Amino acid sequence: MNMVIRNGVVLSMDSNKTVYKKGMVIITGDTISYTGREESSMIPRTSEIVDAKGGIIMPGLINTHTHIGMSLFRTLADDTADRLKKYLFPLEKKFVTPALVYQASLYSLTEMIEGGTTTFADMYYFEEKVADAAVKAGIRGILGESILNFPAPDSKEPYGGFVYTEKFMDSYSGNPLITPALAPHAPYSLDYNNLKKTAELAEKWNIPVLSHLAETPFETKQIADEFGLSPVQLYSRAGLLTPRLTAAHCIYIDDHDIDLIKHSGTGVAHNVAANLKSGRPISPALKMFDKGIPIGLGTDGPMSGNTVDIINLLGYTAKIHKLDNADRTVMPPEKVLEMATIGGARALHIDDKTGSLEAGKKADIIIVSTDSTPMFPIYDYYSAMVYCASPRDVNTVIINGKMIMQERELTTLNKNEIKTEAAKMVVKIKKQLEDY
Amino acid sequence: MNMVIRNGVVLSMDSNKTVYKKGMVIITGDTISYTGREESSMIPRTSEIVDAKGGIIMPGLINTHTHIGMSLFRTLADDTADRLKKYLFPLEKKFVTPALVYQASLYSLTEMIEGGTTTFADMYYFEEKVADAAVKAGIRGILGESILNFPAPDSKEPYGGFVYTEKFMDSYSGNPLITPALAPHAPYSLDYNNLKKTAELAEKWNIPVLSHLAETPFETKQIADEFGLSPVQLYSRAGLLTPRLTAAHCIYIDDHDIDLIKHSGTGVAHNVAANLKSGRPISPALKMFDKGIPIGLGTDGPMSGNTVDIINLLGYTAKIHKLDNADRTVMPPEKVLEMATIGGARALHIDDKTGSLEAGKKADIIIVSTDSTPMFPIYDYYSAMVYCASPRDVNTVIINGKMIMQERELTTLNKNEIKTEAAKMVVKIKKQLEDY
Numbered sequence: 001m002n003m004v005i006r007n008g009v010v011l012s013m014d015s016n017k018t019v020y021k022k023g024m025v026i027i028t029g030d031t032i033s034y035t036g037r038e039e040s041s042m043i044p045r046t047s048e049i050v051d052a053k054g055g056i057i058m059p060g061l062i063n064t065h066t067h068i069g070m071s072l073f074r075t076l077a078d079d080t081a082d083r084l085k086k087y088l089f090p091l092e093k094k095f096v097t098p099a100l101v102y103q104a105s106l107y108s109l110t111e112m113i114e115g116g117t118t119t120f121a122d123m124y125y126f127e128e129k130v131a132d133a134a135v136k137a138g139i140r141g142i143l144g145e146s147i148l149n150f151p152a153p154d155s156k157e158p159y160g161g162f163v164y165t166e167k168f169m170d171s172y173s174g175n176p177l178i179t180p181a182l183a184p185h186a187p188y189s190l191d192y193n194n195l196k197k198t199a200e201l202a203e204k205w206n207i208p209v210l211s212h213l214a215e216t217p218f219e220t221k222q223i224a225d226e227f228g229l230s231p232v233q234l235y236s237r238a239g240l241l242t243p244r245l246t247a248a249h250c251i252y253i254d255d256h257d258i259d260l261i262k263h264s265g266t267g268v269a270h271n272v273a274a275n276l277k278s279g280r281p282i283s284p285a286l287k288m289f290d291k292g293i294p295i296g297l298g299t300d301g302p303m304s305g306n307t308v309d310i311i312n313l314l315g316y317t318a319k320i321h322k323l324d325n326a327d328r329t330v331m332p333p334e335k336v337l338e339m340a341t342i343g344g345a346r347a348l349h350i351d352d353k354t355g356s357l358e359a360g361k362k363a364d365i366i367i368v369s370t371d372s373t374p375m376f377p378i379y380d381y382y383s384a385m386v387y388c389a390s391p392r393d394v395n396t397v398i399i400n401g402k403m404i405m406q407e408r409e410l411t412t413l414n415k416n417e418i419k420t421e422a423a424k425m426v427v428k429i430k431k432q433l434e435d436y
Numbered sequence: 437m438n439m440v441i442r443n444g445v446v447l448s449m450d451s452n453k454t455v456y457k458k459g460m461v462i463i464t465g466d467t468i469s470y471t472g473r474e475e476s477s478m479i480p481r482t483s484e485i486v487d488a489k490g491g492i493i494m495p496g497l498i499n500t501h502t503h504i505g506m507s508l509f510r511t512l513a514d515d516t517a518d519r520l521k522k523y524l525f526p527l528e529k530k531f532v533t534p535a536l537v538y539q540a541s542l543y544s545l546t547e548m549i550e551g552g553t554t555t556f557a558d559m560y561y562f563e564e565k566v567a568d569a570a571v572k573a574g575i576r577g578i579l580g581e582s583i584l585n586f587p588a589p590d591s592k593e594p595y596g597g598f599v600y601t602e603k604f605m606d607s608y609s610g611n612p613l614i615t616p617a618l619a620p621h622a623p624y625s626l627d628y629n630n631l632k633k634t635a636e637l638a639e640k641w642n643i644p645v646l647s648h649l650a651e652t653p654f655e656t657k658q659i660a661d662e663f664g665l666s667p668v669q670l671y672s673r674a675g676l677l678t679p680r681l682t683a684a685h686c687i688y689i690d691d692h693d694i695d696l697i698k699h700s701g702t703g704v705a706h707n708v709a710a711n712l713k714s715g716r717p718i719s720p721a722l723k724m725f726d727k728g729i730p731i732g733l734g735t736d737g738p739m740s741g742n743t744v745d746i747i748n749l750l751g752y753t754a755k756i757h758k759l760d761n762a763d764r765t766v767m768p769p770e771k772v773l774e775m776a777t778i779g780g781a782r783a784l785h786i787d788d789k790t791g792s793l794e795a796g797k798k799a800d801i802i803i804v805s806t807d808s809t810p811m812f813p814i815y816d817y818y819s820a821m822v823y824c825a826s827p828r829d830v831n832t833v834i835i836n837g838k839m840i841m842q843e844r845e846l847t848t849l850n851k852n853e854i855k856t857e858a859a860k861m862v863v864k865i866k867k868q869l870e871d872y
Contacts, residue, residue, distance in 0.1 A: 074812075075813065075816050075820050076815040076816070077815070079767070081765050107812075273751070276755035279765075279766075280759075280762075305823075312751075322515075322713060322715040326717070328715040329517050331515070332514075376543075376858070376859075387511065390828060392808075422813075429813075430815070
């Protein structure tokens, strides 16, 4: 069975950034078999035809770093200095169960799909429940159970994440959408032997690694005091800087660190809005991008971001690097959209599979409507996407060849049911907060 | 006739930032007669009842600086270094006619109202056409015809704006929604005598003044070279720093300038997203706010912003000042929402009339739905507005007691008709660009 998307402007995001003003994409099974000009003679018989109605046909957006199991804590104590210790940790201890992680994940997935995300990388607790939700949604995920040196909601023992990950791998072995990953939390929350162990297991199990890296000043100081190294240098020494790793944040890094990252093949997740909200400096993400380091965009968790859509990040990414460089020309919209699509795929080391609309790649495709008021006029489609679009302009989402949202209607998830169940849990959290 | 808005959370934005969790607002004619807890016994007979359906009832948003006559150039050459000289000025010369300004204004007004803006301040050419569009839309406007030392699309002579403004004042004398203003373009685009003349006419005519101020490094240098003064000092000497003035940008200012602004009663329009997009430094807007300077938010024109809604600015405003101060606690969401409402009213010197929901003020009110996916859960309503809301969550807009948008339907403007007319003009502009 074929699906044909026609009557739209195709932003292919291939290496030439080819744009087809009257474009067409043909999907055969789960794979793209044609991207190019619309030619009615090429449309196979017995195709399902999807009319883009003059909208933008582009690769699905890629969220390279988030924690969707946290969505039911969103808007809680947002700008409180000690929110982690005062609010989050006690709440996680009490409320983070498999049921909550599953429900919170389903909820965030409705938001992610409605905003055009087709692949996400996630680290949290009970990560198999995130995977269950992702499979139900039909979204592509690289999912890592957090590994840390203290007890977690799903492990009484420190480092319980190793055992969890092995089981998780077994359950999800061969799944076409889900890739279990090792997720060492951060350089400061695992000891050196366990960082090394993570690197060794990643090789042995042949799986990706997700981690926070160079995110906080406290981390830089602790690693310098203990090892006389930068966090990036420590990861290099532990064997973690490899093309398996996607490192989130990379804010507190210098040119030597950037060289290490570059030569290692490590991918980077740039979380601009969440970093700003935490009052952190600007990551040298553009410098890394310009040096050819694989780099994509991330929302971070819903307590950080606060929304989990990529489209709202596009304007931030464009603007913040213009500020950082005092130059409006350094970050044109086509570069921003590259980070959000094929850049994200590179950062997650799956650019052979997704991130652009090219024959042979998996069919992860969105259609963005140009009907809303801010989307007119359009002299430049990249500009419209980066500076004018809203996640709510996303009209259609196809993942792995399957229709996941059509004309804003989710096909795999029941939004109302998910919200009703989530709301019951939120009532309990609010009740608990009254006692604080 | 009364209108009663009930069944919502009222963010009054009064001086105590009173929140009524089950709140109600009663409107009598064009004025608010009650804001407080919902009491069914207080609802007057023969009231029109507006059900907020659990949403947020708050003051309409105030856009303190824009140029809506430019909306048909949006997404054109966005990140080109020399876009003004290469694209904008030749296009304005050829295309900026009364008809285009009227149509472009109507188009932006649909976007502004859909995003919850109830008052805007604007400077452009053929400003009376902006006023005509605003009256048709039913929105409150402080509107200034640009005055500059070179010929403009609506004036063959330099400084034609003076004559234009006098006529404009006559046409709009006594209009309940429109306040004509003098709009000296910037310190570098009027000579000293004409800056002084503007200040004198503002007194004589008893009207407000809108101007760009301290926006560019080029401006700082030119004024320093010619006068040995900062732009703010020059405006002070020319008699322009008064409670009549709303100065847009104020980026390149020092503590002495801030003191001058503070003691003069001048209002400031903070255009964070547009400034970032131009690669400018961060305005010390938070410092000014904390010193009690009247300051509100502005989108700048649709070629700068690029959207003309305030809600997308809320997150930028919150985050950029956390970055600037390396502190997540300096800019909590309630402060951001203050800037966007009563702060904007103060900056435009109309806070006796609008900007908060208090008995005696004009009824400029919006209802923001909390039904969309990103607006759940809500532990803090300010946080939800600043970090999660989209302009598309605005459900209802009331201006001066009149229903302007109900359940997302505009009551005064025909969106499709406006877009169709605007699209015809855009076709001509695109055709012209082919020859570039």
